[in-house]
Amino acid sequence: MGAINRRQAFLLGGGFVALTVLPMAANAEPSNDAAELIKKFTGGKEATKGKITFDLPEIAENGNTVPLALTVESPMTAENYVKEVLFVADGNPNAGVATLMFTPMSGKAEASIRIRLAQTQNVIAVAKMSDGSLFTERKTVKVTIGGCGG
Amino acid sequence: MADKPRIKLPKEAKKGEIIQIKTLVSHLMESGQRKDAQGKPIPRKIINKFSCEFNSKPVFSCALEPAISANPYIQFDARIDEEGTFRFAWTDDDGSVVTAEEKIALKA
Numbered sequence: 001m002g003a004i005n006r007r008q009a010f011l012l013g014g015g016f017v018a019l020t021v022l023p024m025a026a027n028a029e030p031s032n033d034a035a036e037l038i039k040k041f042t043g044g045k046e047a048t049k050g051k052i053t054f055d056l057p058e059i060a061e062n063g064n065t066v067p068l069a070l071t072v073e074s075p076m077t078a079e080n081y082v083k084e085v086l087f088v089a090d091g092n093p094n095a096g097v098a099t100l101m102f103t104p105m106s107g108k109a110e111a112s113i114r115i116r117l118a119q120t121q122n123v124i125a126v127a128k129m130s131d132g133s134l135f136t137e138r139k140t141v142k143v144t145i146g147g148c149g150g
Numbered sequence: 151m152a153d154k155p156r157i158k159l160p161k162e163a164k165k166g167e168i169i170q171i172k173t174l175v176s177h178l179m180e181s182g183q184r185k186d187a188q189g190k191p192i193p194r195k196i197i198n199k200f201s202c203e204f205n206s207k208p209v210f211s212c213a214l215e216p217a218i219s220a221n222p223y224i225q226f227d228a229r230i231d232e233e234g235t236f237r238f239a240w241t242d243d244d245g246s247v248v249t250a251e252e253k254i255a256l257k258a
Contacts, residue, residue: 065219076229089217093183096215100226105209107168107229113212114219116181 034088034095034124041086041099041126047134052085052125056139063117063143070100072109072127072135082109084128091121118146155250157238162255163230171202172225175240175248181216197222199241205234230254 038047055069072082081104087097102109109127117123124138153176163169175197182194194216201211210226228236233256240248 092217094216097217098215099213101208101211101213103208103210105204105207105229106227108227110227111210111212112223112225114223116217116219 032090032092032095034090037088037095038086038124038126041084041128042134045134047126047136049136051135052127052137054123054125054137054139056123056141058140059142059144060117061144063119063146065114066117066141066143067112068115068123069112070110070125074109074129076102076104076107076109078104079130081106081130082127083130085109085111086126086128087115088124088126089115089117089121090124092116092118097123117141117143119143155238155240155248157236157250157252159236159252159254162257164257165231166229168227168229169254170225170227171236172223173200173202173238174221174223176221177240177242179216179218179220179222183216195243197240198243199239200224201239202226202228203237204228205232206237209236230256232256 051073053071056066060066068087070085072085074080074082076082082102084102085100088095089097097115098113100111120140120142122138122140125136127135129135155173155175158172160169177197178195179197180192180195182191184192186192196214196216196218198214199211200214200222202209209228212224214222233254236252236254238250
């Protein structure tokens with residue numbers, strides 16, 4: 001083991017960055033308007049877990065652009081389709097992420113977007129069906145570098 | 151928002167086929183959370199709405215918040231029952247709207 005080479009020096013530097021960023025994330029305000037937004041969307045009704053699957057990386061290296069892919073189980077016919085899907089992030093300065101609106105002409109209740117996550121947090125999806133029933137799902141994402149500037 | 155939006159979809163589809171549409175528009179999506187060199191907050195300026203219609207009927211739309219990444223990429227599906235024209239629209243916070251159109255034909 002000789003002198004520290006460039007790669008090791010880089011890794012060391014990275015470690016320090018992680019150490020200095022983490023306490024900041026832990027101190028950040030954990031609660032935002034996520035609960036209110038969900039309540040407004042559901043009208044206070046309880047959403048059942050299920051029907052929704054969404055893909056998010058478990059660890060997002062760059063919070064500035066985190067790929068999010070949604071699928072909701074639904075036949076997507078004129079009688080039975082997914083109307084709206086709300087996405088909120090409970091650790092961002094503002095909880096709102098996006099509301100996706102489908103129609104029977106969508107064919108499938110599937111969509112992909114790219115989102116910003118300021119810190120490690122939960123992303124929550126709530127789907128509203130054409131018959132008014134509600135479904136929900138949540139995922140935790142670890143964020144290495146936050147994506148809201150600052 | 152001078153750049154033309156990029157849209158990817160097939161040129162033709164079978165009747166009843168579900169196709170995938172990918173869209174990307176160049177936009178900074180300024181979140182309103184950042185500060186400039188003087189420490190003053192940079193005002194929010196984002197695309198807050200995207201919509202897609204086919205032959206004037208709504209297919210898919212979404213309301214976007216500052217938590218959407220710069221150069222918003224949106225991918226969704228559409229069922230094709232007839233030939234026609236897709237119309238896409240992106241609405242900016244300043245009220246301007248960028249639109250684009252794409253035609254699709256039915257496979258014989």
